[in-house]
Amino acid sequence: MTTTERTLAVVSAGLSQPSSTRLLADKLTAATVARLTDEGVTTQVVTYELRDYAQDVMNNMLTGFASPRLQTMIEAVTAADGLIAVTPIFTTSYSGLFKTFFDVIDNRSLTDQPVLIGATAGTARHSLALDYALRPMFTYLHAVVVPTSVFAASEDWGSGDGGVDSRLATLPARIERAAGELATLVAASDRSSRVPDPFELPAGFNPAGFSPSR
Amino acid sequence: MQFGIFTVGDITSDPTTGDTPTENARIKAMVAIAQKAEEVGLDVFATGEHHNPPFVPSSPTTMLGYIAANTKRIILSTATTLITTSDPVKIAEDFAMLQHLADGRVDLTLGRGNTGPVYPWFGKDIREGIPLALENYALLRRLWREDFVDWEGQFRTPLQGFQSTPRPLNGVPPFVWHGSIRSPEIAEQAAYYGDGFFSNHIFWPASHTAKMVQYYRQRFEHYGHGTAAQAIVGLGGQVFMSKNSQDAKRHFRPYFDNAPVYGNGPSMEDFTSQTPLTVGSPQEVIDRTLGFRDYVGDYQRQLWLMDHAGLPLKTVLEQLDLLGEEVVPVLRREFAKNRPVDVPDGPTHESLRLAAHTPVAATTALPDDLDTAAAIAPARTGAAFGLTRTTQTGA
Numbered sequence: 001m002t003t004t005e006r007t008l009a010v011v012s013a014g015l016s017q018p019s020s021t022r023l024l025a026d027k028l029t030a031a032t033v034a035r036l037t038d039e040g041v042t043t044q045v046v047t048y049e050l051r052d053y054a055q056d057v058m059n060n061m062l063t064g065f066a067s068p069r070l071q072t073m074i075e076a077v078t079a080a081d082g083l084i085a086v087t088p089i090f091t092t093s094y095s096g097l098f099k100t101f102f103d104v105i106d107n108r109s110l111t112d113q114p115v116l117i118g119a120t121a122g123t124a125r126h127s128l129a130l131d132y133a134l135r136p137m138f139t140y141l142h143a144v145v146v147p148t149s150v151f152a153a154s155e156d157w158g159s160g161d162g163g164v165d166s167r168l169a170t171l172p173a174r175i176e177r178a179a180g181e182l183a184t185l186v187a188a189s190d191r192s193s194r195v196p197d198p199f200e201l202p203a204g205f206n207p208a209g210f211s212p213s214r
Numbered sequence: 215m216q217f218g219i220f221t222v223g224d225i226t227s228d229p230t231t232g233d234t235p236t237e238n239a240r241i242k243a244m245v246a247i248a249q250k251a252e253e254v255g256l257d258v259f260a261t262g263e264h265h266n267p268p269f270v271p272s273s274p275t276t277m278l279g280y281i282a283a284n285t286k287r288i289i290l291s292t293a294t295t296l297i298t299t300s301d302p303v304k305i306a307e308d309f310a311m312l313q314h315l316a317d318g319r320v321d322l323t324l325g326r327g328n329t330g331p332v333y334p335w336f337g338k339d340i341r342e343g344i345p346l347a348l349e350n351y352a353l354l355r356r357l358w359r360e361d362f363v364d365w366e367g368q369f370r371t372p373l374q375g376f377q378s379t380p381r382p383l384n385g386v387p388p389f390v391w392h393g394s395i396r397s398p399e400i401a402e403q404a405a406y407y408g409d410g411f412f413s414n415h416i417f418w419p420a421s422h423t424a425k426m427v428q429y430y431r432q433r434f435e436h437y438g439h440g441t442a443a444q445a446i447v448g449l450g451g452q453v454f455m456s457k458n459s460q461d462a463k464r465h466f467r468p469y470f471d472n473a474p475v476y477g478n479g480p481s482m483e484d485f486t487s488q489t490p491l492t493v494g495s496p497q498e499v500i501d502r503t504l505g506f507r508d509y510v511g512d513y514q515r516q517l518w519l520m521d522h523a524g525l526p527l528k529t530v531l532e533q534l535d536l537l538g539e540e541v542v543p544v545l546r547r548e549f550a551k552n553r554p555v556d557v558p559d560g561p562t563h564e565s566l567r568l569a570a571h572t573p574v575a576a577t578t579a580l581p582d583d584l585d586t587a588a589a590i591a592p593a594r595t596g597a598a599f600g601l602t603r604t605t606q607t608g609a
Contacts (some may be wrong), residue, residue, distance in 0.1 A: 058479070
């Protein structure tokens with residue numbers, strides 16, 4: 001059996017230190033990597049805290065281009081075989097920083113990318129934000145969002161491991177299910193081995209314009 | 215190599231005084247700047263085209279015609295002419311008229327504009343920006359090169375036996391540059407026709423400009439117009455100078471910090487390191503500009519944006535003195551060094567006229583690997599109106 005290698009990008013929009021958003025991102029990452037390892041896939045993980053890029057992201061919003069360090073980060077994220085994207089829920093939706101990052105990247109650059117979405121908040125009353133805010137955003141970007149998204153309220157950090165006797169889908173159980181879904185898509189991805197051509201012209205492009213059949 | 219300036223024609227309050235020029239004052243200032251550009255020895259003045267405040271130049275050929283009457287030598291150009299929303303028939307007429315009035319000192323840069331609503335204001339769909347740029351230019355070319363044009367396309371009413379007047383001066387159409395920041399389609403279009411490619415350059419990192427220009431050069435060679443090194447490249451630039459580098463930074467910083475395009479964003483230091491903006495001494499401007507050649511190759515035209523962000527006219531004129539006296543003479547000398555003899559100079563009416571009368575016209579022939587080449591080739595048309603095709607001999 002040949003060794004298979006995949007890359008997994010992780011984007012966390014947590015602000016505090018330590019951050020429960022980052023904690024959730026790390027748990028999702030570990031579970032996904034474990035599943036991939038089970039399938040014989042070696043995974044290279046790149047993790048980014050958007051806070052570290054906050055000024056670059058806003059400057060990109062204002063000037064229209066990415067600073068060199070942000071450009072390097074965007075290329076790593078968009079070329080990965082899979083993406084784990086986690087945000088705190090602020091005022092019923094993703095944080096502005098999280099959205100601004102996805103606003104400044106090319107809106108075609110996540111096409112077909114397997115994505116696992118996660119969110120954190122103080123109470124479970126915000127959990128649907130994953131499905132009315134994050135999921136439509138990634139759908140717009142033509143990413144492939146796995147069916148299970150993972151929401152962690154503060155109380156979830158005290159939940160059990162959801163063993164076979166549990167009647168509740170606890171946080172660890174949700175993480176496992178989501179990680180399994182993402183790992184399957186990442187294992188099948190050839191995204192990180194593609195060579196993007198920034199000068200690729202649309203199919204049928206004609207520099208002299210449309211030519212009606214004569 | 216040609217050196218010059220381009221203006222966007224924005225009305226911006228001076229952040230240091232709060233003064234805002236009137237439209238009239240700004241328009242007259244643009245004319246004064248153009249005249250000053252000629253006086254200090256620059257080769258090109260180019261104006262933008264906009265159809266919304268805070269910009270004044272909605273009618274570039276009117277302004278350039280007035281400047282033509284008040285100058286003797288400088289080439290009058292645009293940055294850019296909206297090929298998407300303007301009728302190519304009117305562009306053909308306006309610029310041919312300007313060409314006659316200016317005795318050939320005219321070329322133009324085509325662009326797609328920076329304001330979305332301009333498309334619907336002129337009855338167009340922004341989603342068709344690229345197809346509009348391609349088709350409208352295909353027609354514009356024919357209107358200047360064929361006496362009678364039959365035309366049918368997607369975007370304008372058809373033409374039968376139409377003749378655009380006046381005919382281009384001496385039968386030589388104005389040179390066309392295609393301007394683009396990020397669309398490979400436009401670089402491809404420029405290469406296909408063997409036209410010039412003008413990279414805005416100033417709002418994006420040099421690495422991006424380098425890739426776009428490299429692509430255009432390769433495609434220029436692919437289409438048989440010459441070697442990649444012979445492709446016609448123009449670059450934007452943006453500078454502010456004082457004799458002393460620190461004075462330049464201190465003077466320009468409030469304008470940078472409040473500039474409409476990048477104000478309240480990155481620091482001036484970050485922006486100067488990430489884009490071609492240079493704020494410093496004339497020597498720093500010389501060094502930076504000479505560095506452009508390292509990543510785009512020997513090129514034909516360098517234009518700087520000098521009058522923006524609310525800089526008062528007096529300051530802009532002082533900047534032009536520095537540019538003309540201390541920077542451009544050195545750049546002319548330095549850029550000429552080691553420049554291969556087969557790399558063409560910036561195109562002028564005279565150089566194009568000479569080329570048109572040299573038998574080696576094969577270099578301007580269009581490739582025949584596209585069925586559209588037939589559509590662009592001289593057509594024997596107009597017969598339906600009893601018109602016979604005449605050879606344009608010009609003035």
